[in-house]
Amino acid sequence: MADKMYYPNSELTREAYCASMEQYKQMHEKSIKEPMQFWGEIAKQFYWETPAIEDKFFSYNFDLSKGDIFIKWMEGASTNISFNLLDKNVKSGNGDKIAFYWEGNDPEDYSRLTYRKLLEETCRFANVLKSKGVSMGDKVVIYMPMILELPIAMLACTRIGAIHSVVFAGYSSDSLAERILDSKAKVLITTDGVWRGEKLLLLKNICDEAVAKAKKHGHQLESCIVVAHLRRLNNPQAMDVANVSWDDDRDVWWHDEMEDAEASCYPVWMTAEDPLFILYTSGSTGKPKGVLHTTAGYLIYAATTFKYVFDYHPGDIYWCTADCGWITGHTYVVYGPLANGATSVIFEGIPFYPENDRYWSIIDKYKVTQFYTAPTAIRSLMKFGDELVKKHSLSTLKVLGSVGEPINTEAWLWFYNLVGHGKCSIADTFWQTETGGHVITPFPGATPMKPGSATFPFFGVLPELLDEDGRVIEGEGEGYLVFRRPWPGMMRTLYGNHQRFQNTYFDRFNGFYCTGDGARRDADGYLWVTGRIDDMLNVSGHLMSTAEVESVLAEHSSVAEAAVVSKSHPVKGQCLYCFITPNAGMTFDEKLQIELKKKVRERIGPFAQPDVIQHAPALPKTRSGKIMRRMLRKIAAGDRNIGDTSTLADETIIQLLFELRPCV
Numbered sequence: 001m002a003d004k005m006y007y008p009n010s011e012l013t014r015e016a017y018c019a020s021m022e023q024y025k026q027m028h029e030k031s032i033k034e035p036m037q038f039w040g041e042i043a044k045q046f047y048w049e050t051p052a053i054e055d056k057f058f059s060y061n062f063d064l065s066k067g068d069i070f071i072k073w074m075e076g077a078s079t080n081i082s083f084n085l086l087d088k089n090v091k092s093g094n095g096d097k098i099a100f101y102w103e104g105n106d107p108e109d110y111s112r113l114t115y116r117k118l119l120e121e122t123c124r125f126a127n128v129l130k131s132k133g134v135s136m137g138d139k140v141v142i143y144m145p146m147i148l149e150l151p152i153a154m155l156a157c158t159r160i161g162a163i164h165s166v167v168f169a170g171y172s173s174d175s176l177a178e179r180i181l182d183s184k185a186k187v188l189i190t191t192d193g194v195w196r197g198e199k200l201l202l203l204k205n206i207c208d209e210a211v212a213k214a215k216k217h218g219h220q221l222e223s224c225i226v227v228a229h230l231r232r233l234n235n236p237q238a239m240d241v242a243n244v245s246w247d248d249d250r251d252v253w254w255h256d257e258m259e260d261a262e263a264s265c266y267p268v269w270m271t272a273e274d275p276l277f278i279l280y281t282s283g284s285t286g287k288p289k290g291v292l293h294t295t296a297g298y299l300i301y302a303a304t305t306f307k308y309v310f311d312y313h314p315g316d317i318y319w320c321t322a323d324c325g326w327i328t329g330h331t332y333v334v335y336g337p338l339a340n341g342a343t344s345v346i347f348e349g350i351p352f353y354p355e356n357d358r359y360w361s362i363i364d365k366y367k368v369t370q371f372y373t374a375p376t377a378i379r380s381l382m383k384f385g386d387e388l389v390k391k392h393s394l395s396t397l398k399v400l401g402s403v404g405e406p407i408n409t410e411a412w413l414w415f416y417n418l419v420g421h422g423k424c425s426i427a428d429t430f431w432q433t434e435t436g437g438h439v440i441t442p443f444p445g446a447t448p449m450k451p452g453s454a455t456f457p458f459f460g461v462l463p464e465l466l467d468e469d470g471r472v473i474e475g476e477g478e479g480y481l482v483f484r485r486p487w488p489g490m491m492r493t494l495y496g497n498h499q500r501f502q503n504t505y506f507d508r509f510n511g512f513y514c515t516g517d518g519a520r521r522d523a524d525g526y527l528w529v530t531g532r533i534d535d536m537l538n539v540s541g542h543l544m545s546t547a548e549v550e551s552v553l554a555e556h557s558s559v560a561e562a563a564v565v566s567k568s569h570p571v572k573g574q575c576l577y578c579f580i581t582p583n584a585g586m587t588f589d590e591k592l593q594i595e596l597k598k599k600v601r602e603r604i605g606p607f608a609q610p611d612v613i614q615h616a617p618a619l620p621k622t623r624s625g626k627i628m629r630r631m632l633r634k635i636a637a638g639d640r641n642i643g644d645t646s647t648l649a650d651e652t653i654i655q656l657l658f659e660l661r662p663c664v
């Protein structure tokens, strides 16, 4: 079943930018053999204040024995991203075109923003940032729900060369504080609060806690700009709760500041490798990594992947359900669509509110043509049965996208047959915060699809599979997924820690960027990403490290040791399964389990809450003290086929852990 091919429908192929595998292969070959000509041609669609220096268009080093790793695209060029996304579209006659339709959590709340208005608001807010002392290179943290002020804030940063760091507004105050501290941010932008479904989140209060924690560690945030989002909802209940605490020296309302701000702002010209944004992602050692993306390469890569992978044409209505707190929201809610003058939908809410068919009704309401979401969302909606989908026409859809984790065949087929009526192409896009944009993906008008396979590399991308010893696996086989050379949208470093960047991604296999994922190549050359091969977990498409959760658990005064592994989960893909060794004299009871779950929610965020907490009087360790996670994963799965246990210091522990395993 999994190997059956699904061919793009002929209507899609007829209008596609890339309409056949031959065309794809030719373009891919050109992108590899003549990167300067290939990307140089694409770059012509954008405005450059100064052009790139020809013989410095592309340079890199992936070989640690030759010195530090570096990646440079379009050296010498200077531009401004907001200028290309906004002014250029307005100047070319698209000022009245809708950039964003906004759909609120409550179906009664909706609005829209044209390119002209988006430019004005961006300039206004850029002037507000300037009035707060923000200038080129300063860091601005954004902790906001999916409202229009979020892309405006991001674009305003790019207007003046400030570096934005968007933190998902589901993270705890600890996680936010850690990110404020690491980036030494000057300004924080937030809202009074937000309704997510029927749940109220008081974001400003979380920010206050985070700012206080950052202050304790010696970092003083200068300003906090607050959108009165709850207050403007005209909902009396919302207004009651929106009486947020206020520090007159630090806090200002967005609307007060915007009132007198000028609607034009001359863009700051940034050089090609100037930082554009930092986005934190989980690292396997626990401390989040500040992935840094730069200007020119990211712009051309976001624009090109968006255009080809969603096959976006003028008049199409595109909707990506991702939050701007993740890379998908950066590249495929903000930068990629606007660089193509696209019209997109931004949705504030959740798929289950007010009813479980909210996604389908939004698709019909806006006549969405490209719909991009995550396997976990698809699986959670499958649960409600087919009737909720069939109630809606969904006839405008052409391309369906999937991202965040491997998509299982069942979910793929449901998406394809039911949502896409068997006529839409599915783009199963493999990529990472680090890759900036899609790196392995089908082309909707060209690539015959196999459910669960991300298929082939995007332009400029050269994947390889390596064995344990770093030998390249040719043809069919399975191994470590690595890339041989950089493409324009790839990360450049980890903010403030180039050494960690080199160690994390280039140490394991010299000469290659190591993704941390495993993959298989089948007889037809299709790539199948099999998932993480390091100590990372992917829960509902959210990447987190076992170390991160373990260190939070181990902080509890009753806990001597904690080990966290992943367990497969029907909706979330993976969930957290924690083994806890209590301190001597401490009991492992329900109270402790509740406290530990709460602690993880508070410290990391609600999405990180463990599903299972198991008592482990001891952990299976080698004689040198290394925890055998492989065995813990088997115990979590209830799989008694544990393999060789002779390397364990105490083999009896395995039997004991099976006995203590709760019924899950």
Ligand code: PRX
Residues within 6 Å of the ligand: 281, 327, 328, 402, 403, 404, 405, 406, 407, 428, 429, 430, 431, 432, 433, 434, 454, 515, 516, 517, 529, 530, 531, 532, 538, 541, 542, 543
């Ligand atoms: O394990 C891979 C998985 O998500 C990881 C990257 O997570 P993050 O940086 O948070 O970015 C997510 C959105 C791009 C990868 O290392 N992953 C992402 N997309 C896929 C995937 N695994 C399989 N198939 C995919 N399409």
